[in-house]
Amino acid sequence: MSVFIVIVSRLAKAALTLLAIAILNFLLLHAAPGDPALVLAGEAGAADEQMIAQLRERFGLDQPFYVQLGKYVGSILQFDLGYSFRQGAPVSQLIMDRLPATLLLTLTAFVISLVFGIALGVGAAARVGRASDSLLTTLALLFYATPLYWLALMAVLVFSVWLGWLPGFGYETVGANLTGLARALDIGRHLVLPALTLGLFFMAVYMRMTRASMLEVSQLDFVKTARAKGLSDAVIRRRHILRNAILPVVTLAGLQAGQLVGGAVLTETVFAWPGIGRLMFESLAARDYNTILGVFLVSAAMVILFNIVTDIVYRIVDPRIGARA
Amino acid sequence: MTYLKATTFLIAAALAAPVAAQQAGGRLDIVVQPEPPGLMLGLVQNGPTQLVAGDIYESLLRYDTDLVPQPSLAESWTISDDGLVYTFTLREGVTWHDGTPFTAADVVFSADVFLRETHARLRSSLAYVDSITAPDDLTVVFTLKEPFGPFINAFETGTMPIVPKHIYDGTDYANNPANATPIGTGPFKFEAWEKGSYIHLVKNEDYYIDGLPYLDEVFYRVIPDAAARAVAFETGEVDVLPGGSVENWDVPRLTQMDNVCSTGNGWEFFAPHAWMWLNNREGPTADAKFRQAVMYAMDREFVKDVVWNGYGKVATGPISSKTNFYSDDVTIYDHNPDKAKELLAEMGYDGTPVRLLPLPYGETWQRWAEAVRQNLSEVGINVEIESTDVAGWNEKTSQWDYDMAFTYLYQYGDPALGVSRNYTADRIQKGSPWNNVEGYDNPALDAKWAAAATMVTPEERAAAYLDIQKEIIDDVPVAWLLELEFPTIYRCDIKDLVTTGIGVNDGPRNAWIEK
Numbered sequence: 001m002s003v004f005i006v007i008v009s010r011l012a013k014a015a016l017t018l019l020a021i022a023i024l025n026f027l028l029l030h031a032a033p034g035d036p037a038l039v040l041a042g043e044a045g046a047a048d049e050q051m052i053a054q055l056r057e058r059f060g061l062d063q064p065f066y067v068q069l070g071k072y073v074g075s076i077l078q079f080d081l082g083y084s085f086r087q088g089a090p091v092s093q094l095i096m097d098r099l100p101a102t103l104l105l106t107l108t109a110f111v112i113s114l115v116f117g118i119a120l121g122v123g124a125a126a127r128v129g130r131a132s133d134s135l136l137t138t139l140a141l142l143f144y145a146t147p148l149y150w151l152a153l154m155a156v157l158v159f160s161v162w163l164g165w166l167p168g169f170g171y172e173t174v175g176a177n178l179t180g181l182a183r184a185l186d187i188g189r190h191l192v193l194p195a196l197t198l199g200l201f202f203m204a205v206y207m208r209m210t211r212a213s214m215l216e217v218s219q220l221d222f223v224k225t226a227r228a229k230g231l232s233d234a235v236i237r238r239r240h241i242l243r244n245a246i247l248p249v250v251t252l253a254g255l256q257a258g259q260l261v262g263g264a265v266l267t268e269t270v271f272a273w274p275g276i277g278r279l280m281f282e283s284l285a286a287r288d289y290n291t292i293l294g295v296f297l298v299s300a301a302m303v304i305l306f307n308i309v310t311d312i313v314y315r316i317v318d319p320r321i322g323a324r325a
Numbered sequence: 326m327t328y329l330k331a332t333t334f335l336i337a338a339a340l341a342a343p344v345a346a347q348q349a350g351g352r353l354d355i356v357v358q359p360e361p362p363g364l365m366l367g368l369v370q371n372g373p374t375q376l377v378a379g380d381i382y383e384s385l386l387r388y389d390t391d392l393v394p395q396p397s398l399a400e401s402w403t404i405s406d407d408g409l410v411y412t413f414t415l416r417e418g419v420t421w422h423d424g425t426p427f428t429a430a431d432v433v434f435s436a437d438v439f440l441r442e443t444h445a446r447l448r449s450s451l452a453y454v455d456s457i458t459a460p461d462d463l464t465v466v467f468t469l470k471e472p473f474g475p476f477i478n479a480f481e482t483g484t485m486p487i488v489p490k491h492i493y494d495g496t497d498y499a500n501n502p503a504n505a506t507p508i509g510t511g512p513f514k515f516e517a518w519e520k521g522s523y524i525h526l527v528k529n530e531d532y533y534i535d536g537l538p539y540l541d542e543v544f545y546r547v548i549p550d551a552a553a554r555a556v557a558f559e560t561g562e563v564d565v566l567p568g569g570s571v572e573n574w575d576v577p578r579l580t581q582m583d584n585v586c587s588t589g590n591g592w593e594f595f596a597p598h599a600w601m602w603l604n605n606r607e608g609p610t611a612d613a614k615f616r617q618a619v620m621y622a623m624d625r626e627f628v629k630d631v632v633w634n635g636y637g638k639v640a641t642g643p644i645s646s647k648t649n650f651y652s653d654d655v656t657i658y659d660h661n662p663d664k665a666k667e668l669l670a671e672m673g674y675d676g677t678p679v680r681l682l683p684l685p686y687g688e689t690w691q692r693w694a695e696a697v698r699q700n701l702s703e704v705g706i707n708v709e710i711e712s713t714d715v716a717g718w719n720e721k722t723s724q725w726d727y728d729m730a731f732t733y734l735y736q737y738g739d740p741a742l743g744v745s746r747n748y749t750a751d752r753i754q755k756g757s758p759w760n761n762v763e764g765y766d767n768p769a770l771d772a773k774w775a776a777a778a779t780m781v782t783p784e785e786r787a788a789a790y791l792d793i794q795k796e797i798i799d800d801v802p803v804a805w806l807l808e809l810e811f812p813t814i815y816r817c818d819i820k821d822l823v824t825t826g827i828g829v830n831d832g833p834r835n836a837w838i839e840k
Contacts, residue, residue, distance in 0.1 A: 032716070032717070033713065033716060033717040033720040033721065034714075034715075034716025034717055034718075034719050034720040035716070035720075038716065038719045038720060038723060038756075038758075039715065039716050039719060040362070040369075040371075041445070041719075041757065041758075042715070042718075042719040042723075042758050042759075043362075043369075043371035043372070044369070044370045044371055044445060044446070048445045048448065048449070048754075048757065048760075049754060049756060049757070050445070050448070051445040052756055052757065058499060085499075086362045087362060087363070087520075088362075088363055088499075088500075088504055088505065089505075094520070097520055098520070098521060101521075153552060156553070156556055157556075160556065160560060161556055161559055161560060164560070167562075168553065168556050168557070168560060168562075169548060169553050169556070169557065169562075170522065170546075170548075170562070171522055174354070174522065174523050174525075174544055174546065175352065175523075175525065175542070175544055269549045269550050270550050270552075270553055271553070272522075272546075272547065272548045272549060272550070272553055272557075273521075274519065274520065274521025274522045274547075275521070278521060278549060279521070282359065282360065282549070285714060285715055285716065286362070286715075286716070287716045
């Protein structure tokens with residue numbers, strides 16, 4: 001089957017899956033106690049029936065449930081994510097406003113974890129059993145097992161409060177009016193701690209996986225053959241072992257990539273990073289239905305998209321997969 | 326006479342001294358938590374909105390920390406002897422941030438048209454109002470149907486913000502695009518809002534009081550995690566932590582830092598009063614003896630000292646000691662487990678478990694619920710803690726699906742504004758977490774509450790409220806806990822930040838930084 005046909009059929013299935021996810025999300029969310037009108041009224045510290053009725057009418061919550069669901073599905077089919085009454089803005093705009101910050105954070109973390117994870121895994125595999133290997137595996141285990149939240153707080157405490165090297169939170173220096181390179185550097189400094197915090201877990205996973213996979217593949221017969229041919233160690237590692245050992249890492253990287261949009265809630269909260277994860281979390285607390293549904297849908301779309309990308313990458317890394325299917 | 330002279334001299338000295346020292350310039354970074362849903366104060370009145378928009382919008386009056394009215398948009402005012410006619414003379418030369426002159430028409434539009442439709446809390450006060458008129462551009466007259474003592478407290482910024490008629494008249498208020506860039510008359514203008522990061526206000530150069538404000542700009546910083554907010558203050562990123570922005574156990578550590586001051590002032594207008602709703606309709610809590618037993622079983626001093634780090638005051642009843650007409654000449658519930666056991670034995674409590682709903686506002690409230698559970702189990706009451714999030718809490722309390730539920734409410738300076746709403750039978754309405762949620766129904770007291778609200782002289786009202794307090798405190802419709810105190814933590818070189826009964830909400834107007 002050609003890659004093109006695979007992509008088209010997968011995209012068709014993906015559209016149906018997304019629709020199902022949207023409906024399921026809608027049902028789940030409306031099953032949760034409370035609604036946006038009640039939350040808004042609650043925050044006002046005073047409320048009467050008139051106020052709550054007005055809010056429900058404005059939000060369209062006074063209509064029968066199936067009408068609300070029908071309207072929602074209808075607008076999704078027109079690629080309209082709806083309007084956030086709480087924030088007074090279209091949901092697509094809210095998401096687009098937050099998307100750059102989130103992608104900057106998650107992509108940086110993604111690249112850091114992938115590059116360093118694989119490199120360290122290859123290195124550890126090459127020095128298996130030696131002290132440096134033990135040190136790396138122990139560190140990896142530590143980062144793998146430490147809760148993200150705690151790690152983030154400790155990083156802030158050490159590098160921001162004690163040492164004062166890096167800003168502990170925020171996206172950029174507020175009110176500094178920086179532009180161009182100075183602004184990029186400023187954002188970069190703010191990016192270091194959250195990106196490392198977010199990236200360390202996956203880096204540890206990639207490292208352990210690469211190392212184990214490298215060791216397994218290096219025992220296989222074709223590696224002996226390559227060695228018998230007189231190829232250098234470096235070439236064998238790169239062309240023969242790594243290429244075969246990388247498949248499980250690709251699978252996992254696909255999973256991590258699926259979380260690029262919605263997977264950084266904790267990190268964004270601790271570091272006050274103005275991203276999508278926080279938008280989702282805060283909207284959930286406020287029962288801002290349209291916004292949560294919008295974020296869920298975009299996140300789901302990303303997961304599905306990266307599943308497809310992962311499949312394609314498989315075929316590039318290991319051409320046998322395409323041939324077999 | 327000597328006394329008078331000395332006082333006059335002291336006042337003159339107090340007024341003169343700081344004037345010489347006040348320095349203009351500088352910026353203030355203040356934590357705002359959580360991020361407000363909007364800044365149009367006429368539409369949204371939650372705490373964070375009031376904190377930020379209190380610099381943008383103004384009202385006719387301000388209130389000092391003793392709740393005495395002070396001029397703001399109104400220069401002077403008179404109340405007729407029968408308590409029915411309130412006449413305000415407005416300040417001359419006030420303009421909106423877009424340059425349009427501010428007039429009495431704006432006040433009439435705000436109070437009579439806009440806020441009547443959008444502001445639930447003000448609406449209940451406006452029910453006493455017969456007409457609001459503007460005889461000329463600088464005069465506004467409120468005529469009441471019957472005397473309403475607390476009416477003079479209704480002119481605070483969060484209660485009656487004056488909104489621009491030229492922008493809102495005839496529009497769909499909630500969807501007016503101008504809501505994104507609020508226009509007020511206040512000392513600071515809206516500049517920018519980076520969602521998720523900060524709100525930026527800048528000095529209103531055309532403010533009608535010469536020299537004010539002193540600050541050039543104010544940044545309200547959105548930092549979602551409580552520990553990160555504490556760190557932000559420690560590292561100097563922010564200068565002011567308004568009350569309640571960090572967990573209580575971080576307060577001693579922060580206030581012990583160099584050049585850090587704190588004050589409990591600035592909450593007098595709100596007087597946050599904490600209690601547990603006790604469901605008067607069903608279960609053990611329907612029995613007054615059980616409710617009294619709960620009061621005696623709780624060690625509220627312990628909670629104040631340990632859970633709240635010593636901040637606050639044990640509440641004696643429904644009215645806060647910071648609010649007008651408070652009296653402590655009532656039955657005092659001390660920590661007396663034996664008495665609680667006696668009462669439970671008298672009623673024949675059979676060990677039926679009661680569900681306790683904590684307030685989902687952070688760790689402090691969770692710990693408080695645990696302390697109460699322990700106290701109650703010591704006298705033999707079985708308590709099950711049911712946790713939920715804010716939306717779930719609103720739903721459960723407003724649908725009366727609880728046995729005991731933590732809450733705290735503002736009192737707004739007068740029992741008729743912020744207290745009676747929780748105890749009179751006409752406020753038993755499903756669907757709101759802020760009315761008579763416990764279902765207390767006492768027609769004799771209802772009549773007394775109503776009468777006390779419309780008495781003309783403060784002396785009459787004080788006597789009436791004393792009578793009410795004595796009676797209701799023996800009934801224990803809800804379990805009163807603490808008069809909460811939320812310390813404002815700030816750098817000591819920030820001066821005059823908290824000078825009114827609403828504290829930081831309108832604090833930047835007079836604040837200045839000593840260099």
